[in-house]
Amino acid sequence: MLSVLSYGRIVARAVLGGLSQTDGRDYSLVTASCGFGKDFRKGILKKGMCYGDDACFIARHRSADVLGVADGVGGWRDYGVDPSQFSATLMRTCERLVKEGRFTPTSPVGILTSAYYELLQNKVPLLGSSTACIVVLDRRSHRIHTCNLGDSGFLVVRGGEVVHRSDEQQHYFNTPFQLSIAPPGAEGVVLSDSPDVADRSSFDVQLGDIILTATDGLFDNMPDYMILQELKKLKNTNYDSIQQTARSIAEQAHELAYDPNYMSPFAQFACDNGLNVRGGKPDDITVLLSIVAEYTD
């Protein structure tokens, strides 16, 4: 004869077990991208996911969703090297590594290291440098692992507030940490940071968290409160609304970049360092906007 309590326990367990089905579920990132290149080079047809010298990628794997941005350092143009080639190849290589499963979700630095190694295995002699920021969502553990090398970065927004953000890595003003492949003989002169020095972080996420990954073209032109204002307009988790919001953020940043009187975060930082500068910062802008949602095949 079972007692009332044990009956009650069985009933309660059944009911609660039936209702809360979300604990064992996998998470995923619904991501949209948008961006603008600095110059309006209409003639040059780039493969998708490249905006000027910036590049980005979004990749899905069974165990994780991965996305990344890379900002090609424009100074190479003066030496006859196309700066977009390095960043685009780096991002495409990261994408391929993820799709083929040659990565561990807990180590985005591993993805960056492998991708950099693969760049050196290419018969084509690549030259150039770029920053890199990679964000990995581990589906099962509901954790996000990130690595950031340079001045691109990400924001995590929950309930209208920024709960995580990346740190910028700069050697000196306007010279971020960067992965590079230098021409022979110039190795001592050209800045080349190893993937090991990338900033790493890991944190838990909840359903509905918003992750904004972008190059410095966004963060240098739009302060946090403006970004948060735009994100408030995000109503639901479907792809079209995310795409719309990403586009409006990128467009606004693009407008502000060319406003000569606006006190952008970049101008503010310059003034703090003694340079009397005003206005936006024309730069390539890449925005990847993601929301944590449930995993559907």
Add this chain to the structure above:
Amino acid sequence: MFPMLTLLSMFYYICLRRRCRSGSRAESLGGRRALIDLGQRSTLPVTVEVEQYAKEVLDFSSHYGSENSMSYTMWNLAGVPNVYPSTGDFTQTAVFRTYGHWWDQCVSAPAPFHRTPPSFHSRDFLELAFEEQVYPTAVEVLETYHPGAIIQILACSLNPFTQNPPADVRWEVLWSGEPTKALSPQARQFSPTIRPISFPTNLLRLEVNGSMLDYYTELDAVVLRGVRERPILALYKMPMIDISDLSDGEEDLSETGGPLCCRTATADHKHNHGNGYFDKLPYELIQLIVSHLAVPDLCRLGQCCKLLQQHCSDPLQYVQLSLQPYWSRLSDAALTHLQPRCTLLQRLNMSWTGNRGAVTAAGFCSFIRACGMSLVCLQLSCCHFLNEMCLEVVCVTCPRLQELDLSSCDRLQPHAFTHITKLTHIRRLILYRTKIEQTAMLSILTFCAELRHLNLGSCVMIEDYDAVVSLVAARCRGLVSLDLWRCRNLSERGLAELVSGCAGLEELDLGWCSSLHSSSGCFQLLGRRLHRLRKLFLTANRTVCDSDLEQLATNCPALEHLDILGTRMVSPAALRRLLQACPRLRLLDVSFCSQIDARTVQELGSLFPNVSIKKSFTQ
């Protein structure tokens, strides 16, 4: 009331759980409907053609890329195509290590084996596993650069993912052809007509020969089309007897009664009636006639009569034995039966044989112990049955061994290589893609001073190549060829010692050795010291410059093969001077050299028509 409540809640619990697990309701309804349909149409067979891309690359003999990379490596063949239908030299494809006839012309090329059947010309192979076993109806190979190298497609009865592998493993040829060269390097889908086979398969093997090609062939993906049920038509077809089948001995694929397992004659026999005209021929003449037969035919001939049995088991017929063309049929039993005939064995080629349990380490060891005393050359490329005991037996039983090929034996434990120190007369040692470690290599070099040809390509477990190379320079002064392909931490210090110590070097492969910098003067020193240099590969060394080519032009008149892929620092003028100074140059690879454009290549090609100038492209 309580039992009812319990029942209700358990029912609710179970239903909810099942709901969230089984996907959408529509899907489950659809599934049931399909079952009903099949039941109604049970009279008609449903032959659904299944199309699969390769799931995994299981084995291969060589590749261009690095061991832990996804650029130009064989693992790119798995999965969906990345490049097709584009044409070009892309990183996402599978590329073999060699092409053309260039490597055959090198001094380091091994002598061919007597009695190789003319129908066997495979140089490389790869094995692919697919998800599901099907009766194949078509195999499509997506070749994206310089197609034409595939010469044979085979299917295996074994499921490589099974936990309990069966005892008998059969390989059937789906298609076989000659090495060709497509008219242009354009990408193509190669889909030859394949033979129907009697068993379902998910393991395919492609054999490749790129000797007619102008450049490296590149493969993107392989598609296997087949049906799950055995095609009904096959049951009604008369079995076609192909003359070529008979000569290949397809029906002799069984493991017990193969042509290589010849029955021994009974001891007591009927009174000998004489051999007719055969008695008039001298013994040596019959031996000479019989020496032209390939090994399986030799074994079959020996089953005719006692006289021919005596001729065919004469150990003089088995001084050179190449079992590589018969890799699918070689087993322990075959080795045991060959044993009494191979007592004078000097050159043995067992490359590619014995995998998937056909030959065991013990079987191999007993064969070597019985027949290896006079062995001079032993080729064991891709022999995955080898273990440390096998190498120990080889090195103890064959002290006079001069040539040992262990390329792509990547499952051999590092400790096994230490036994090679006993082979003090070794002259040709090929360790391409093995896991040999530094200490073993150094001790081999200490004791084996007679080395003439050494191949350490893609030996990733050696940490300090400078130490290895400096010992080579100190001990192996007579070295003729050295392959250091992808030896990534070799520096100018090691190279300087090498060129001082081994001044007789004729071939040096330093491809993808990224730690060598021309600014240190190492290549100029190389040019000045190695007067006999015939082959030099500086592939993907981005620092090669005009002054290096000047030194080569001035000091290396015998140069025949040169690869300077990927450097930005070489000008057309320096190339022209090199071509003028080296009249014997036949191969020049200037792919991805930024200053050398297609027009320059064309001009130089017309000025120097004997030189094959290679300029690869990605788009």
